[in-house]
Amino acid sequence: MKIEFYVNGVPQAIEISAVNMPLLWVIRDTLDLKGTKFGCGKGTCGACTVHVNGKAVRSCLYTAKFAEGKKITTIEGLGNEENPHPVQQAWVDEIVPQCGYCQPGFMMTTAALLEKIPNPTDEDIDTHISNVCRCATYYRMRKAIHRAAEIKNSAPNQINVENDA
Numbered sequence: 476m477k478i479e480f481y482v483n484g485v486p487q488a489i490e491i492s493a494v495n496m497p498l499l500w501v502i503r504d505t506l507d508l509k510g511t512k513f514g515c516g517k518g519t520c521g522a523c524t525v526h527v528n529g530k531a532v533r534s535c536l537y538t539a540k541f542a543e544g545k546k547i548t549t550i551e552g553l554g555n556e557e558n559p560h561p562v563q564q565a566w567v568d569e570i571v572p573q574c575g576y577c578q579p580g581f582m583m584t585t586a587a588l589l590e591k592i593p594n595p596t597d598e599d600i601d602t603h604i605s606n607v608c609r610c611a612t613y614y615r616m617r618k619a620i621h622r623a624a625e626i627k628n629s630a631p632n633q634i635n636v637e638n639d640a
């Protein structure tokens with residue numbers, strides 16, 4: 476079965492061997508985009524979070540065939556070194572990661588949250604961000620989410636790769 480979609484703005488036509496193959500497998504194994512992580516495989520930890528048409532999706536549970544015609548953004552497409560997404564910049568500013576494994580998922584979830592709620596309160600963060608970090612970087616992450624909102628709101632027209640897709 477062949478599916479056609481966009482990943483980080485690039486059109487892709489991928490042959491998938493099983494109808495129920497998760498999008499995560501396609502992203503990591505077929506497209507070799509290793510920033511998106513496998514954690515629980517059950518939709519719980521959020522390590523596999525990507526954007527599908529701008530919405531945060533846990534790609535371990537998202538069947539690849541449903542991505543047909545859609546715009547997928549992974550952490551590699553959120554921004555880059557020259558033009559980091561406000562969330563990426565805030566993560567650097569607040570020195571959030573420890574081992575780093577969970578961080579792409581957190582950043583993708585946060586980026587989607589800021590599109591919905593530009594100035595999230597602590598309560599909004601608790602309600603909308605349910606990802607898991609085994610290194611317990613939650614305190615720094617919370618600071619970084621507020622910092623990302625500040626950066627984004629001070630440059631609301633910033634263009635990133637996702638918007639170009």
Ligand code: FES
Binds near residue numbers: 514521
């Ligand atoms: S690997 Fe997808 S939610 Fe944990």
Ligand code: FES
Binds near residue numbers: 572576607612
């Ligand atoms: S930084 Fe290690 S799991 Fe989150």
